[in-house]
Amino acid sequence: MTVTDAVVEKSGKIFVAGHRGLVGSAVVRRLRSLGYTNLILRSHSELDLTNQSAVKTFFSIEKPQYVIIAAAKVGGIHANNTYPADFITINLQIQTNVIDSAYRYAVKKLLFLGSSCIYPKHAPQPIPESALLTGPLEPTNEWYAIAKIAGIKMCQAYRIQYKWDAISAMPTNLYGPNDNFHPENSHVLPALMRRFHEAKVSGAKEVVVWGSGSPLREFLHVDDLADAVVFLLENYSDLGHVNVGSGKEVSIKELAELVKEVVGFEGELVWDSSKPDGTPRKLMDSSTLANLGWEPKISLRDGLVGTYEWYVTKQQDK
Ligand SMILES: NC(=O)C1=CN([C@@H]2O[C@H](COP(=O)(O)OP(=O)(O)OC[C@H]3O[C@@H](n4cnc5c(N)ncnc54)[C@H](OP(=O)(O)O)[C@@H]3O)[C@@H](O)[C@H]2O)C=CC1
Numbered sequence: 001m002t003v004t005d006a007v008v009e010k011s012g013k014i015f016v017a018g019h020r021g022l023v024g025s026a027v028v029r030r031l032r033s034l035g036y037t038n039l040i041l042r043s044h045s046e047l048d049l050t051n052q053s054a055v056k057t058f059f060s061i062e063k064p065q066y067v068i069i070a071a072a073k074v075g076g077i078h079a080n081n082t083y084p085a086d087f088i089t090i091n092l093q094i095q096t097n098v099i100d101s102a103y104r105y106a107v108k109k110l111l112f113l114g115s116s117c118i119y120p121k122h123a124p125q126p127i128p129e130s131a132l133l134t135g136p137l138e139p140t141n142e143w144y145a146i147a148k149i150a151g152i153k154m155c156q157a158y159r160i161q162y163k164w165d166a167i168s169a170m171p172t173n174l175y176g177p178n179d180n181f182h183p184e185n186s187h188v189l190p191a192l193m194r195r196f197h198e199a200k201v202s203g204a205k206e207v208v209v210w211g212s213g214s215p216l217r218e219f220l221h222v223d224d225l226a227d228a229v230v231f232l233l234e235n236y237s238d239l240g241h242v243n244v245g246s247g248k249e250v251s252i253k254e255l256a257e258l259v260k261e262v263v264g265f266e267g268e269l270v271w272d273s274s275k276p277d278g279t280p281r282k283l284m285d286s287s288t289l290a291n292l293g294w295e296p297k298i299s300l301r302d303g304l305v306g307t308y309e310w311y312v313t314k315q316q317d318k
Pocket residue numbers: 017018019020021022023024043044045047048049050069070071072073074094113114115116170171172173174175178179180187
């Protein structure tokens with residue numbers, strides 16, 4: 001493993017793609033809090049990253065020095081399972097356009113974000129980075145996972161062929177402010193927070209939770225992830241992708257009970273077994289990152305309390 005020599009200048013021009021999303025908005029907060037002042041931001045409507053010529057024009061005019069790709073087609077188990085064509089195609093287009101243009105317009109360093117779903121469904125637990133491409137993927141999100149694997153491999157290929165500084169980080173399941181709270185298409189944590197909140201407000205007696213409750217998931221607050229992303233941008237430069245997790249896993253049943261308590265819903269949980277469980281377990285081995293000197297700070301309970309406060313004050317106005 002190599003630690004990068006190149007210092008990321010505080011005045012360096014940094015393009016954060018997807019800055020309105022869960023991850024992109026947290027990365028922008030973190031960069032600003034560290035004194036990075038020269039951020040380039042474009043909303044989806046200002047720059048559609050699936051449009052190759054628009055992306056080329058953007059890079060040729062703006063000439064960013066650093067790029068963080070937090071723009072992607074993202075969703076929970078239902079969305080991934082229902083829109084496989086969108087998940088594979090849009091993600092391949094966004095990452096291919098941005099990585100290639102970043103290289104061609106002399107970006108100094110690029111960080112690509114993948115996901116823990118790149119690993120085989122039955123990978124050893126905790127999952128080391130070396131488990132990539134050692135077995136079949138989880139069917140509910142294999143289309144998205146294939147795109148993400150292609151992104152990692154593209155960064156590696158450009159690093160090998162062009163000696164270009166492209167790195168990849170693999171976050172575990174994330175949550176926090178600016179998450180997607182869509183009732184069907186979101187991830188489990190925001191979906192349950194919204195459902196429990198609406199049930200509390202309406203006085204409903206029951207809330208439906210999908211699957212069996214037995215799958216295990218590892219959750220990381222997005223502010224911890226953003227801290228890790230900037231840490232890697234500043235300190236890491238090598239071929240291998242790097243896992244970013246909290247190291248702690250909970251069952252979906254335990255998660256549901258915790259969200260219920262934080263929201264203050266007092267009714268019952270009803271399990272809908274017609275919905276898929278997805279992968280049984282995906283705890284990542286984040287020792288590569290720990291050995292570089294990074295660790296997460298926000299507990300799941302504290303992160304949930306903060307996210308619920310944000311949801312009640314901000315999200316409901318939308
Ligand atoms: N959320 C999670 O639990 C995890 C996320 N990740 C990874 O982190 C990254 C960010 O995810 P997250 O923040 O959750 O996702 P979000 O959906 O919250 O944000 C994605 C952002 O990308 C933008 N975007 C999507 N398509 C385009 C496009 N064609 N052109 C320009 N912008 C576009 C979206 O804008 P708009 O909404 O306007 O379309 C949005 O701002 C992704 O690579 C994801 O794979 C990894 C592991 C877990």
